[in-house]
Amino acid sequence: MSTAEKLENGKFKWVGTRPVRPDGVDKVTGRARFGADLFLPGMLVGRVLRSPHAHARIKSIDTSKAEALPGVKAVVTRDDFKEMPSESVAAGEMMIDYRDMTRNIMAREKVLYDGHAVAAVAAASASVARKALKLIKVEYEVLPHVIGVIEAMEPGAPVLHEAMFTEGVEPTPDTPSNIAARNELGRGDVEAGFKKADIILERTFDTAPVHQGYIENHACVASVSEDGKAELWCSTQGHYMVRAFCAKLLGMDISDLRVTASEIGGGFGGKTIVYLEPVALVLSQKAHHPVKMVMTREEVFRATGPTSGANVWVKLGATKDGKITAAEAVLKYQAGAFPGSPVGPGCMCAFAPYDIENVKVVGYDVVSNRPKVAAYRAPGAPISEYAVECVVDELAEKLGLDPIELRLKNAAKEGTQAAYGPKFGPIGFVETLEAAKSHPHYNAPLGPNQGRGVASGFWFNIGGESCATININEDGTAQLMVGTPDIGGSRASMAMMAAEELGIDLDKVNPVIGDTGSLGFSFLTGGSRVTFATGKAVIVAAGNVITDLRERAAKIWDIPVDAVEWEDGFARPTSSNAGEFDPLSLADIAAMAAKTGGPIAGHAQINAQGAAPGFGTHIVDVEVDKETGRVTVLRYTVIQDAGKAIHPSYVEGQYQGGAAQGIGWALNEEYVYGEDGRMQNTGFLDYRMPVASDLPMIDTQIIEVPNPNHPYGVRGVGETPLVPAMGAVACAVEHALGTRLNELPMSPPRVLKAIGAIGEAQA
Amino acid sequence: MAKIHVTATVNGDEVEFLCELEETLLDVLRDELHLTGSKEGCASGDCGACSVMLDGRLVCACLVLGVEMEGRSVETIEAMAAGDELHPLQQKFLEHAALQCGICTPGILVAAKALLEKKPDPTETEVRFWLAGNLCRCTGYDKIIRAVLDAAAEMRVS
Ligand code: FES
Ligand code: FES
Numbered sequence: 001m002s003t004a005e006k007l008e009n010g011k012f013k014w015v016g017t018r019p020v021r022p023d024g025v026d027k028v029t030g031r032a033r034f035g036a037d038l039f040l041p042g043m044l045v046g047r048v049l050r051s052p053h054a055h056a057r058i059k060s061i062d063t064s065k066a067e068a069l070p071g072v073k074a075v076v077t078r079d080d081f082k083e084m085p086s087e088s089v090a091a092g093e094m095m096i097d098y099r100d101m102t103r104n105i106m107a108r109e110k111v112l113y114d115g116h117a118v119a120a121v122a123a124a125s126a127s128v129a130r131k132a133l134k135l136i137k138v139e140y141e142v143l144p145h146v147i148g149v150i151e152a153m154e155p156g157a158p159v160l161h162e163a164m165f166t167e168g169v170e171p172t173p174d175t176p177s178n179i180a181a182r183n184e185l186g187r188g189d190v191e192a193g194f195k196k197a198d199i200i201l202e203r204t205f206d207t208a209p210v211h212q213g214y215i216e217n218h219a220c221v222a223s224v225s226e227d228g229k230a231e232l233w234c235s236t237q238g239h240y241m242v243r244a245f246c247a248k249l250l251g252m253d254i255s256d257l258r259v260t261a262s263e264i265g266g267g268f269g270g271k272t273i274v275y276l277e278p279v280a281l282v283l284s285q286k287a288h289h290p291v292k293m294v295m296t297r298e299e300v301f302r303a304t305g306p307t308s309g310a311n312v313w314v315k316l317g318a319t320k321d322g323k324i325t326a327a328e329a330v331l332k333y334q335a336g337a338f339p340g341s342p343v344g345p346g347c348m349c350a351f352a353p354y355d356i357e358n359v360k361v362v363g364y365d366v367v368s369n370r371p372k373v374a375a376y377r378a379p380g381a382p383i384s385e386y387a388v389e390c391v392v393d394e395l396a397e398k399l400g401l402d403p404i405e406l407r408l409k410n411a412a413k414e415g416t417q418a419a420y421g422p423k424f425g426p427i428g429f430v431e432t433l434e435a436a437k438s439h440p441h442y443n444a445p446l447g448p449n450q451g452r453g454v455a456s457g458f459w460f461n462i463g464g465e466s467c468a469t470i471n472i473n474e475d476g477t478a479q480l481m482v483g484t485p486d487i488g489g490s491r492a493s494m495a496m497m498a499a500e501e502l503g504i505d506l507d508k509v510n511p512v513i514g515d516t517g518s519l520g521f522s523f524l525t526g527g528s529r530v531t532f533a534t535g536k537a538v539i540v541a542a543g544n545v546i547t548d549l550r551e552r553a554a555k556i557w558d559i560p561v562d563a564v565e566w567e568d569g570f571a572r573p574t575s576s577n578a579g580e581f582d583p584l585s586l587a588d589i590a591a592m593a594a595k596t597g598g599p600i601a602g603h604a605q606i607n608a609q610g611a612a613p614g615f616g617t618h619i620v621d622v623e624v625d626k627e628t629g630r631v632t633v634l635r636y637t638v639i640q641d642a643g644k645a646i647h648p649s650y651v652e653g654q655y656q657g658g659a660a661q662g663i664g665w666a667l668n669e670e671y672v673y674g675e676d677g678r679m680q681n682t683g684f685l686d687y688r689m690p691v692a693s694d695l696p697m698i699d700t701q702i703i704e705v706p707n708p709n710h711p712y713g714v715r716g717v718g719e720t721p722l723v724p725a726m727g728a729v730a731c732a733v734e735h736a737l738g739t740r741l742n743e744l745p746m747s748p749p750r751v752l753k754a755i756g757a758i759g760e761a762q763a
Numbered sequence: 764m765a766k767i768h769v770t771a772t773v774n775g776d777e778v779e780f781l782c783e784l785e786e787t788l789l790d791v792l793r794d795e796l797h798l799t800g801s802k803e804g805c806a807s808g809d810c811g812a813c814s815v816m817l818d819g820r821l822v823c824a825c826l827v828l829g830v831e832m833e834g835r836s837v838e839t840i841e842a843m844a845a846g847d848e849l850h851p852l853q854q855k856f857l858e859h860a861a862l863q864c865g866i867c868t869p870g871i872l873v874a875a876k877a878l879l880e881k882k883p884d885p886t887e888t889e890v891r892f893w894l895a896g897n898l899c900r901c902t903g904y905d906k907i908i909r910a911v912l913d914a915a916a917e918m919r920v921s
Binding site for chain 1: 783797798799800802803804805809812840841843844856857858862864865866867869887890892894895896900901902903904906907908909
């Protein structure tokens with residue numbers, strides 16, 4: 001049966017089923033090796049000295065005492081890294097500049113945030129390394145700092161980069177500022193659109209920066225040999241990116257650096273850039289030993305990328321019957337110490353779920369004295385869409401319309417021209433709204449102090465470059481290799497697609513993640529791209545295996561290859577005219593490989609185009625305790641279009657995990673800074689992510705509107721589930737309280753302030 | 764500073780190790796004994812990734828010093844399966860897809876096993892509160908809770 005026929009009548013053998021993942025046993029027995037789990041002979045311990053200041057000029061660094069300490073094998077500072085010219089490259093879904101990257105991994109002229117790396121040591125033990133760090137003398141000239149995005153934009157704010165003149169404004173300003181760039185997009189005429197409106201709402205929102213919160217701290221082991229060749233083991237979402245970044249920063253040939261991705265203990269976008277890896281390589285090179293570096297949780301909080309905190313202004317106009325006539329927004333996103341917040345995608349996504357004629361969005365990318373932001377699940381989108389969804393909800397309330405009805409009136413459909421440019425292909429937004437409307441959750445009764453919120457979300461999803469290789473073993477089993485780290489069960493979906501195509505049993509396919517020396521370039525695990533893009537590569541590779549298998553069968557039967565077809569795991573003559581032959585299984589053909597031309601394999605190297613966007617709608621019920629201000633999530637439902645769910649359990653898992661992260665963002669998570677510009681809540685006790693007792697079961701519904709650009713219809717699912725969550729929770733809290741907070745997180749003090757239970761100062 | 768000699772029982776075997784005063788049980792397990800199934804997520808007792816059984820009691824290995832181990836017995840995730848037989852909790856975690864990245868999984872399994880030994884028939888709420896010290900950032904806990912409840916049900920039958 002062809003794939004098209006299988007799709008038509010749903011007759012898949014593996015796709016859509018829920019087998020146990022191939023790497024599962026290793027992960028429930030503690031056998032799986034994550035970033036910090038590798039030990040090499042002669043390995044040293046590397047540790048980083050970090051800035052205690054939010055902003056300071058480095059006058060001098062004296063490492064002589066540390067170097068003299070017995071057991072210390074190498075010390076590195078800014079002098080060990082060369083200056084990089086400004087050059088932008090893609091780091092996951094965000095752009096990064098090598099000039100900034102080298103400064104972020106090791107401060108040069110200035111330290112720009114509390115926790116910024118200033119030196120590192122490699123020593124025989126952790127305790128010697130710790131002692132050595134204390135012996136490094138850094139002389140700082142402390143400078144005034146700025147933390148908040150609004151404060152950083154004010155004239156007269158301490159300036160982080162003396163050569164930063166706002167890009168995207170005409171004429172270019174002649175004084176430097178913390179506003180790295182202004183961008184604008186839109187279409188139509190918003191002024192005219194607002195004139196047609198019967199109602200106009202304008203609201204301003206603030207969101208706190210939040211950390212990705214992966215449980216595994218950054219870790220790597222580097223080993224540089226005397227001939228300059230190096231091996232690197234690290235926890236990353238993309239080892240080919242790590243290779244490219246490190247080779248560039250260290251001036252190496254790419255082929256001299258072999259990077260192996262360990263198992264990865266969560267990333268959510270935060271492991272798409274480098275922190276320790278180049279430092280470990282330089283330490284290893286100097287020390288002539290392998291060097292292992294592992295961050296502490298405090299280091300992760302102080303020095304690795306959260307996503308932006310932001311200030312967002314939204315204006316919506318609509319007619320009485322709920323048709324949105326114009327939409328405008330201004331987004332001010334924190335970038336952290338170096339430019340590059342996700343304000344660009346924030347602008348593009350803000351109104352993407354809706355078909356609006358007149359749209360204008362302006363974004364500002366603003367630096368301040370905090371760690372450089374990194375990608376976090378649909379980078380930029382959750383912030384702007386949270387703000388827009390809150391205003392959409394208020395619009396519905398003011399017009400006396402059901403919020404789902406209002407969305408249905410304005411929802412983007414196939415053929416809608418998105419405000420950010422392209423026309424949508426087949427999308428499942430309306431389907432998620434209809435499903436929400438008829439979901440029992442949406443119509444269930446609520447008790448006192450309870451409220452229900454609903455919100456929707458959009459994310460692009462990406463494709464991009466991926467390789468896959470399938471080697472057929474002598475016994476008819478298949479070795480499948482891909483280059484995208486498995487962060488949440490992708491080995492399972494890759495193996496399922498290979499088994500489906502080849503027509504063999506799933507347990508005959510062994511999927512592995514290849515290192516950079518074993519497989520060609522593959523873009524990282526991010527952008528919700530793996531099941532789509534790497535999956536497509538697997539399907540192409542399997543197709544090439546099948547071509548090879550048909551040729552072998554043709555040879556064995558001595559008939560033309562066109563007269564051989566591959567069906568459900570067997571080569572058969574296309575018709576009796578071709579001859580009468582018993583079908584040959586993959587194992588039969590594999591056993592005769594030597595006689596028919598040698599090993600059987602299929603490879604694919606593709607740049608997958610046609611990723612299709614994801615849309616989701618969330619429904620949530622909360623109860624607010626008006627005495628304590630605590631918000632409890634009572635019930636949660638995620639409805640999202642997956643295109644086609646290869647392994648539904650892991651699709652549901654993405655939906656549930658995204659919602660949980662969104663609940664944390666909505667209710668608790670934030671960075672607390674002291675007057676001194678230092679982060680005060682650098683541990684999980686005070687940076688409070690949701691725990692099991694904070695959450696209810698999270699119900700899911702998978703909508704399947706196939707993506708025409710993937711053989712099975714797959715669209716990415718990983719990021720979209722975070723996008724609607726903050727808006728949904730915010731609307732639920734509003735409906736419970738009768739007042740809007742317009743600020744995240746909606747922590748107990750803020751809730752109490754909103755209902756007037758405590759004064760401004762206490763919140 | 765000289766290292767201190769410690770004799771302890773680890774997963775049923777007597778082991779000897781040398782440790783520095785500042786080293787935790789987690790450091791000893793991972794860096795000295797290379798039992799890396801116990802994970803470090805915080806080193807402050809807030810994530811549960813390092814959960815182990817110490818003399819039959821659930822503890823965070825990052826909050827116990829290596830030198831406190833003299834004469835004591837620790838059981839880690841590495842001892843959870845009996846030979847080729849996975850523990851019902853391990854099996855149910857696989858069937859329910861109760862892990863995504865898997866970094867929290869060893870700690871959660873150890874903690875859940877401790878719960879079921881105390882309370883073979885926990886309610887959903889009891890499981891949620893018992894596991895409140897084990898952070899998982901990937902799953903939203905839904906499938907974890909279901910897997911624990913399902914394993915409990917199966918263990919009661921057998
Ligand atoms: S590492 Fe021990 S509780 Fe987090
Ligand atoms: S599965 Fe990743 S932290 Fe739990």
